[in-house]
Amino acid sequence: MASEKRSWDWGSSQCRAQLDEIFFREHDYIQAGSSEHKEFWAFFERFQRFKTKRDMSGAEIRKEDKDKGRDRGKVDLGLPKEYDARYRINVSVCTRDIEERMGKSEHRSRQRSSGPGAQEVSDCRLALLHFLDFSQKQSFGKLAKLRREQKNLPIFQYRDRIVELVRLHPVVVVAGDTGCGKSTQVPQYLLSAGFNNIACTQPRRIACISLAKRVSFESLNQYGSKVGYQIRFETSRTATTKLLFLTEGLLLRQIQQDSTLARYQVVIVDEVHERHLHCDFLLGVLRSLLADRPDLRLILMSATINIKLFSNYFSGAPVLQVPGRLFPIQVIYQPIPPEEQSSKSEKLDPRPYLRILQGIDQRYPPEERGDLLLFLSGVAEISTIQEACQIYATHTRRWIILTLHSTLSIAQQDKVFDIAPPGVRKCIISTNIAETSVTIDGVRFVVDSGKVKEMSFDPKAKMQRLQEFWISRASSEQRKGRAGRTGPGVCYRLYSESDYNAFAPYPVPEIHRVALDSLILQMKSMSLGDPLSFVFIDPPPAASIQNAVFYLKEQGALDSRGELTSIGSLLAQLPVDVVIGKMLVLGCLFNLVEPVLTVAAALSVQSPFLRSSQHNPDCATARQPLHSNQGDPFTLLNTFNAWVEVKRERGGGSRKWCRRRGLEEQRLYEMVNLRRQFKDLLRSHSLLESEDSTPSGGDRVQRRERLTERRKLHQLKRDHEQQEGSKRKVLKLEEGQEGDFSSGSDTEETGRSKRNKEGSGQNLDIQEVKFKLRHNVSELQEAVSQDLSSHQQALLKLLLCRGLYPQLALPDEHNSTRKDSDQVFHTRNKQGVVIHPTSVFASDPEVLQVPEGDTGEMGPDRRDSTKHQLLAFVTLLETNKPYLSNCVRVPALQALLLVANTVDTNADCTRLVVDGWLELELKEPEEALKVLSTALTLRAEWERLLQAQLGQNSTGGAAVGQGVSRRVVQKLSESLVRFLLYTEVSYSLRRLSAFQTQNLYIGPQLESVLSNTKAGDLNPLFPGAEAKPDPIKGGLRVTNFFTYNCLADSKDLYSECLRTFWSCPNCDLYMPLTPLERMHHETSCRPAGEQQQPEEGREFLLYRTLIGLTRALGHILYFRRDKEFHTKCECVYQLCVFLFCILFQSQKVEKQALHQCRALPEFITVMCAIKT
Amino acid sequence: MEEKAASDNPQKTFTCQLCSLTSPFTYYGQKPPNTRAIVLLEECFITKDPFSPDREKFLVLGSICSLCGTYVCVGSDCSLFYTKRFCMQCVNKHLDQFPHQIQVELAKKKQSAKAAVS
Incomplete structure (x- = not known):
């Protein structure tokens, strides 16, 4: 044979390559190098083997075939006389053109040719035909099987009925038990009936993905990208998507943005019987939406549980009940x-x-x-x-x-x-x-x-x-x-x-079991009116709604009238807990976005620390460097940053790194995704500057490299997805036994070197691939790499604390005498809680205790220290005990003054009661005043900047740096840190008893008593402040959180009028002031350098004169207690102070103050003369 | 989802008249797109192969019986190709004209189908 002559070898890759030239060229149906091409050659070998076998035994059959004559005279089908399997294939391959070309070249250089002869070409062609036929049969087999399965589903019988019902009724309930096929089939029925823009909600994210895949597969991808899913981090949705599987929460967010949901023609709510919070709410929202969208079709799908409830809720919507498919x-x-x-x-x-x-x-x-x-x-x-x-x-x-x-x-x-x-x-x-x-x-x-x-x-x-x-x-x-x-x-x-x-017939729906904060916030932002009158399918108890409203007010998300605040409306947009959302917003103001993003993400997913590894000493040792005794959020931050570092250095090696530390890497992947989502959200709300995202700069080579890498990664991901599902392993008998994580025992080092040698490694880590596709690890690493300075750490703590507020816990005063495991804490509403064993503080409780040497007086009920601490916590969960999880420790006095909703004081501010449950007693009135007024100033400034930033974001557009100057923020953060770290005030800290709480306030006071206080109210030293007598507590409401002198045990009601000499460190002011006046002055008096000193000439003279005058008057006021004189002098004094102010402050104060001093017109004239 | 034009395009559906297998098709003829050297020996209903990772592969759903003109899918229960397409009804009618191999094959299949039912 020709092939032998030219030593043709089918196995040789060169020979094959020559045939590839004919059959598998670049534009051919099957291209050389593709997976089909590989399959073909594998098929070819099998085919050849089969042929040789048949050739040896098949001669007879062919003969037999020949014997058979065609005699009957019916219709002649014109079939060939001799059987050939070739005739059963309906495909042919025409390669004559290339063969001819090849032939010509062969002709020219016959000598050196060892190319394929006609026989080889035809052998190959025949094999190719059989291969094509084989692949057609294979695919068609799959299709036929699929259709058979679809037909066998119980719901198939109801196909037309469902479509008809949906055409006729705005709401239809489809009830069917597990296995009836409703989730996969109903959307398809509707699609093929011509409905478009269908949304199908699912309670679980994973179901969205798997259903989209399944439906897309079942409908043979005929819709291409038209079947998609959208979940928190991922979407496959495109402009052509006709059927979208999404989570209930996500659809709610879409309604938030587009209240008529115009983009959908049909909404299917699946698994309504599960009665998740979001689902119940979604049904309520859709119910009211139907009035505006008579064309919208709504389909509820449920197990055959409590169907009446759903039907009745939608005024008797028709129910289609489908039997399930269960074996007995x-x-x-x-x-x-x-x-x-x-x-x-x-x-x-x-x-x-x-x-x-x-x-x-x-x-x-x-x-x-x-x-x-x-x-x-x-x-x-x-x-x-x-x-x-x-x-x-x-x-x-x-x-x-x-x-x-x-x-x-x-x-x-x-x-x-x-x-x-x-x-x-x-x-x-x-x-x-x-x-x-x-x-x-x-x-x-x-x-x-x-x-x-x-x-x-x-x-x-x-x-x-x-x-x-x-x-x-x-x-x-x-x-x-x-x-x-x-x-x-x-x-x-x-x-x-x-x-x-x-x-009970049914489980208790979630809406009856959980806190409704987020729900109410979302309702407010969707302007659904009073939550109490909203028609839920199964309304939650009114108290539960009221609680949520109260809590949101406490959190600052709603104002006193129950309307959304600017921060509240932003929080409603963020798909996270209110406390986490607050952290994010706060983090944007300061230059702490990166760590705050990480912490917020970490606190929103399950802990990456596996419980099972906790008692493994190896894991514990490996984890040790990640621990931070500042609190669990810091441990999580360290862990995440270390992981990113590992990822950058050794990519997939992070898996082993995690295993050694008993970390569930999946959680870290979730964190990195969530973090990214938070970042995008903050950007879209203009709280963060959008980065100029030219990935890794303008270097063309780098960019191309990255592009090639991405392509490779995409390929890996696709390959993985194809293999998926066909990889069920067979378990080993020992499988269930303990010691699973011992697989991490082969040390990291060897693991690393192995990986380096092998490159990509044999078993693909799909998470790593997805991670690389989604994130630029070096950019990420750069963003998170900087270690926090102690200042940044302090500030971050404050932000976490403000975010978590009012979730604070106080260590019990007797903790130092208790065992580590018996440490007790108290929250405002729950006494005797303990720290969850997974928390850093469970293993290291000493850091929470007041150091021995620091305590001033030791007594049964009073311990003075400068180092009292509180715990801010994320969750309080009672299982067998009430446990605090994810705690961070904060300096008590400073944190409370900066974040608490109410701070009440006595007259000299030595006794503070915070939020009606914590009492702080400071020894030195002088120090007390200083601390308090610093806190007031800082808070006012912080609030101002925050509002500026939020206000700016609501007007849209502008990025941070413009409205709130960096310099101002920097200054504030420095002052905050100074306050947090270097406030050295000795105080005692304790909970108030129930009795004390009852008799806390002096209550509203009579006019006469207030007269003096009123003077304070008129004090022009605090521009813009509306210090008013508090109608309930008594005392003076100085700011929205601070009420002065309202505590009942004040030794002397008049003591608020007592003035002591004080010199302002910023201006030259030295005079006797009441505590309140002093604070007011401090709030308005800027430190040196921030204000312009009047320097020369007349102004300077006036300035000096005024100081003298005020001082003198101050002295008189202080020493002469004659009442009438006192009143007169008070006014003069005030006027002086006011004039003094004019020199430094805005002119606005002037008129107001003049008006207030009308009691002594003669003085006004005098003073006005002085002024001009 | 805003695209209207695409959805206006009426869907062409192929249904096997014997087993009622139904599936949309994208092409009818002998030369499906992107097949280069490949030519079909009969006019076929064709769709993109949904099971191939490569979107460009075609899948023959069925064609028309060369004798009676019935629409049949390519499933072995419904039709047979032997130089031409024959629906199973026609094959059975003219079984004698088919080569021995095919007759044996069909007889075997009938038997195993019976066994499966009983």
């Missing part, structure tokens, strides 16, 4: 016998659970597959049962024990999807996460403890509470249903049938 499930009630029931404090008794495992082993042969899913209420319960089951499993070698709950690492969670080896069953011990959020196929047995831990909110203690409850009948059925997804199953209920009947 046998229910066995096995209530736990009394002797095995555990009390609340005890560990769970594992015996009932073990009996079920044993029972399954006895009753069902191991070759009959089917796994077990066990529902328990919480993590502690899970680990108790896991321990016991593990022993049984190790013994019998018939079980692999796995756990499933939200605090597990992603990798550990993923294990539940892996497959058990033959003869072994998985036993998955799970929280209610497996009830709806996670669906595991292959479960045949369900064990239901009947218990669930649910978060509730205690408004009285302002505390979240995680409590164990009996589940509802609906949850019970849901759990049972998990056994019948893939075949008939068994459900063991560890309670009696009468228990079951006594269960």
Whole structure:
């Protein structure tokens, strides 16, 4: 044969390349180098082998074929006489043009040619035809299977009915149980019926992605990018998107921006029966929106739970009920016998659970597959049962024990999807996460403890509470249903049938359980009117709404009339907790955006520190350098920054770095994404200057490199996505056993060198790829790398504290005598809380205590120190105890004066009561005044800058630097830091008793008593201040947070009129002033350098004269206590002071003051004469 | 989502008259776009292969029976290609004209289908 002559070798890559020249050129259907091309050559080999085999045995068949004549005279189909598989292929490949060209060149240089001859070309062509046919069959097979599956879904029967209902009614309820196919099919039915712009909400982000993928796949991507999803950090949405899966929260945000939701024709709200807070609210909003959008179609999809409720809410909307697809499930009630029931404090008794495992082993042969899913209420319960089951499993070698709950690492969670080896069953011990959020196929047995831990909110203690409850009948059925997804199953209920009947029919909807702050804030910003009169599907208790309003007022998000403040309307735009949002806004003002972004992000995701690693000494040691005894947010900040550093240096090596420290890297990825989102949000609200985003500058080479890298990363991501789903591993029998993180034991160093050598590494870290695609790591590293100076740290603490306020806790005064683990704290509303064991302060409580040597007087009820501290905390959650989590320590006096909503004092300001629960007593009136007035000044300035910045953002456009000058901000931050760090005032700090709180204030006073105070009110020294008598507390309301001399125990009501000599450090003023006057003066008197001193000539003379005059008058006032004289002099004195002011302050004060001094017109004339 | 023009374009749908498999198609003919040297030997209903990572691949959904003109999908239960497209009804009618290999194959399939049902 020709091929032999020219030594043609099919295996040689050169020979193949020559054929590639003919069949797989650059513009051909299949191109050399593509994955299909590779597949072809693999196919080719198989095909050749098959051919040789057939050639050897196939001769007979062909003969037989020949024998068969065509005799019957019916229609002649004109089929070829001889069978050839080639005839069954409906494709041909024409390459004559190239062959000819090749032929010519071959002709010219026949000698050196070892190119393919006609035989080789035709062999290759035939193989290619078969390959094409094969791939067509493969793809069509998939399509046919898909269509078959779609048709077999229970909902398929209702396809036309659904479309018809939606055409006819504005609201339709589709109710169907698990497996009926509503979530994937209904949107498709609507799309193919011609509906456009469909939004479909989901309670969970992950469902948005998987549904978009599935629907896009099922509809054969015929819509291309027309099926998309949008979740917090990601969107695949484009201008052509026709069907969008998105979270409930996101749709609400869209309504916030576009109140008629004009961009959608159809809104599908899925899983309404789950009754999430956002979902309930969304239904309410959509209900009122329907009035403005009669063309809008709304479809509620629900399990067959409480359907009437939804239908009635939308004035009797039609309901279409679709049966689910479940296999029969046998229910066995096995209530736990009394002797095995555990009390609340005890560990769970594992015996009932073990009996079920044993029972399954006895009753069902191991070759009959089917796994077990066990529902328990919480993590502690899970680990108790896991321990016991593990022993049984190790013994019998018939079980692999796995756990499933939200605090597990992603990798550990993923294990539940892996497959058990033959003869072994998985036993998955799970929280209610497996009830709806996670669906595991292959479960045949369900064990239901009947218990669930649910978060509730205690408004009285302002505390979240995680409590164990009996589940509802609906949850019970849901759990049972998990056994019948893939075949008939068994459900063991560890309670009696009468228990079951006594269960509540449905779970308590979230809106009845949680704090409504964010919800109310959002309602306010959507101008939905009074939240109390909003028509919810199941209205929350009025008290709950009122609480939220109160809390938002406390937070400064609503004003006293319940309207949004400027900061409030901004907070409503941020998809985070109010406290976190506040931090972000505050951080923008100062040059602390980067750390604040990180902290805010870190506090919004689950902790990256894995609980399971806490008791691992290796992890603890490795974590040590990350710890900050300033507080948990600082530890999180350090951790994040260190991680970014590692990422920059060794990319994917961060995985190992995390494992060694017991960190869940996924959380860090979430943080970095969230951080980015926060940054974008702040930019879009003009709170941050937008960077000139020319990535890594103008260097063309670098840019191109980055571009190529990005392309490569995208390819990696695509490849990964393709492989996904087809990689279920088979579990090993030892899998469930402890010591999972020991996989980090091969040291980091070897890991690193290995990676360096191998380059990309063998197993792709998809998170790393996504991270690289989304973030520029060197830019990020630059942004977060700078270590915080002690000043910045102090300022950051203050910002966190102001953000978290009023979430403050006071260490108990006897903590120093207690064990580390028994440290007790008190919040305003809840006494006796403890620090969560994961907090830095749990292991290092000494830093919170007042140092021994520092205490002045030691007594049972009074300890003076300059170093009292408070804890600002993110969460107060009661599980078995009330725990504080994510705490940061702050200097008590300074922080309180700078952030508290109310500060009340006695006459000489030595006794301060903050927010009606904390009492601070300062020894030195002099110091007290100084501290207080500094705080007043700082706060006023801070507020002014903040408002300037917020006001500016509402007018839109301008970036920070313009409205609020950098210099001013810098100055303020320096002063704040000075105040925080270097205020050396000795004071005592304690909680007020209930009795003291009752009798705290003097209450409104009579006119006569107030007369003196009124003088203070008239004091022109504090321009713009409207110091008014407080109608409830008594005393004088100096600013919106500070009320002077309203505390009931003031020794002397008149003491506020007492003047003491004082010299102003800024101006030359030396005179006797009341405490209030003094503060007023300080607020208005700028330190030297900020003001212009009148220097020469007449003004200077006048200045001197005035000082003399005021001093003299001051003396008289101080020593002569004759009342009438006093009153007259008071006025003169005031006038002098006023004139004095005129010299330095604005002219505005003048008229007002003149008016006020009308009591003594003669003096005015005199003084006016002086002035002119 | 603002684009109206795209959505106005009426969708062309192919439905197999035997198994009622339905799917939109993008091209009907012998020379699907971007196929270069490849030519189909019959007029086919074609869509982009949704299962190929490469968007440019085509997928033949079905064609028309060369004898009776029925629209049939390319699934082996509905039609057969042997130099021409035949719907299964026509194949069965003229089974004797088909080569032995095909007859054997079809008989085998019938049997296994029966086994699956029973």
